[in-house]
Amino acid sequence: MARWQPGTRERLQATALQLFASRGYDQTTVAEIAAAAEVTERTFFRHFADKREVLFAGQDDFLGMFTGPIETAPAETAPFDLVRLALEASGAFFPDDRRPWSRGRQEIIDAHPALGERELGKLATLKGRLGEVFRERGIPEPAATMAAETAVTVFHLSFAQWIAADEDRSFRAIARERLDALTSLVHPAH
């Protein structure tokens, strides 16, 4: 078996999720996941630090996808346009064919408070990193933190809708709708 067989990581994720759903998250072992995906445990641990991380892998990629467009945008780009760019880019992380996996994953997380905490921790990390990126662009406080919180709120609400039952629009379309809702909400002083 090749050490870096293409698709192994994805197969491990799909297999793990099936086992978590059918046997229960707590009852499923790494050995069982590896066996069901027809790889060795060693191969499993080349891809994931532990069982939990199967559900949370890719955090660095995701952070980079969110913050990259902000870091490389022209200096004169308005902060809210940076928020838009980040949300547009983050859509690449959530193609439609990933939606069933994301829905299954959320069911496991919602049923396990410790996993929910890990998820909240991820969002907090994203907020913190975004705030840094905005400040590095010279955006002062409290605008930088407000922009970071706003971006993560729109992201979080968009993601929740994207995995909602019967939802079939793209992540980007949903995120745009929420950005528009925010724009309509925040009328200039009247």
Next chain:
Amino acid sequence: MARWQPGTRERLQATALQLFASRGYDQTTVAEIAAAAEVTERTFFRHFADKREVLFAGQDDFLGMFTGPIETAPAETAPFDLVRLALEASGAFFPDDRRPWSRGRQEIIDAHPALGERELGKLATLKGRLGEVFRERGIPEPAATMAAETAVTVFHLSFAQWIAADEDRSFRAIARERLDALTSLVHPAH
């Protein structure tokens, strides 16, 4: 000793916080709090369900203070003005003479993950209740949820700043600054 002696509740809160800070939250018992505040344990339990709730009491009052002005505002009030009204009203919950207590309370919470979770749960309850109140006013989705999330984000950031070291402005002044930052973020041209 009178059953409903004025100030007993506040004295229990102040005493508990002192003990949590000096002896540690986990090491402090209800019996010790009651003794230090010179009341019986029975009196303690008339005011608080348990030791933890000394730090989280008043949730219903706080929710009502936040949602009341939204429920009673004229029908034509714009959603963002409802957010403003709620934040203005919530300032009454955080007078300047409460700030030292709130700072001490936050130190205890930050040091105990289970208390931090309870705090996040409170914010989630507030978001959920606000969303309901906005929907009851006929605000459709996703605007209602966006308004609720925005209100709680501004509240949360304002509270964090209000208890920051060296901060001496009022909660309302800080909340207004953050609402202005949000308005400038979303509508930079104005």
